[in-house]
Amino acid sequence: MPSYEPDFRLDGYEAVNNNVAEQFWGSIGIEQDDMTVLAEHHSADGEHSFFVMHNRAVTWGIPGEPQIAALHLKRDPATRTFRFASEMLPLPSMAQSWLVARGCPEEEILLPDGMGTAPANDATRALEKRLRSDGDHFALLTSYTYDSEPIETTVLLRALDEKAALPFRVLLEEVDSDAWTHTLREGGFQTFEAATQWWEAHWRGDKPPLPAASPAARHTTVAATGVPARPAPPRGPSR
Known part of the structure; x- marks a missing residue:
């Protein structure tokens, strides 16, 4: 699987509060170096980003756990803050479904040829x-x-x-x-x-x-x- 570390486009942004910051670090940031982007989409206004990622770190943990991360980032350009939602899922198509349900266009989150x-x-x-x-x-x-x-x-x-x-x-x-x-x-x-x-x-x-x-x-x-x-x-x- 190609090595493609995610760029979450959060330069200049902070989590909207400490709770969100801790949750983001605990579920995404701490293992960012082990994540490979399989597909991503960013809205034209820069307020939303959607990612399907493979998390290699899971392979070293509890056997059988889902390895595909779905991530939806929501930015507020006015306050330079962000929120997020994420889910670990067993199949890329399920991660895509989760993101589509949160507003990502289906055709924009398809895996490119050669990815997986x-x-x-x-x-x-x-x-x-x-x-x-x-x-x-x-x-x-x-x-x-x-x-x-x-x-x-x-x-x-x-x-x-x-x-x-x-x-x-x-x-x-x-x-x-x-x-x-x-x-x-x-x-x-x-x-x-x-x-x-x-x-x-x-x-x-x-x-x-x-x-x-x-x-x-x-x-x-x-x-x-x-x-x-x-x-x-x-x-x-x-x-």
Whole structure:
């Protein structure tokens, strides 16, 4: 992954208060040197900046934690102060969705060619587009990123619509390190228990197939935050 340290364009700006300053340092600034910008967009008036970044520091921490940082900076040119919001997410498309929901134009936050792995097929591209463009139908319950070979990420989502036919979804991203491509697939489950059973079997090495999500519901995608109604499933294997 290319080394591209972020420029947050905060010269001459200060956090709006001490609390924001401490939060920014604790969640972004302290690990800025370990972050690689995957995509960024800055509004023409200079008041907003949006970043999708990979945080290498996460790979040295708790196994399985999300490695993609989404950051929205909001500047006030009149007072030369800034606020921010950020979220750690397991997939770039989910980080993009989080930023789009906060006002970033979708077409401006796409990853440029050569930045990260490329989608391996049209199905992956279509699913990533759905995830980017419609970020308020599902809540993120848990995820696991396995960054050794074979590189995989699993994500468990819950529909916010209580009437959804398949309220629990699993996303599975698999990386082909030789071809430098990735595939992303989606499975639908009627119950939390069924999704958990698939999750446990997958990380045991059984590799069960993902049950298809219903076509009528596949246009919806991921909300980046959410509190699970039940305990999250096992996170995945240890390194």
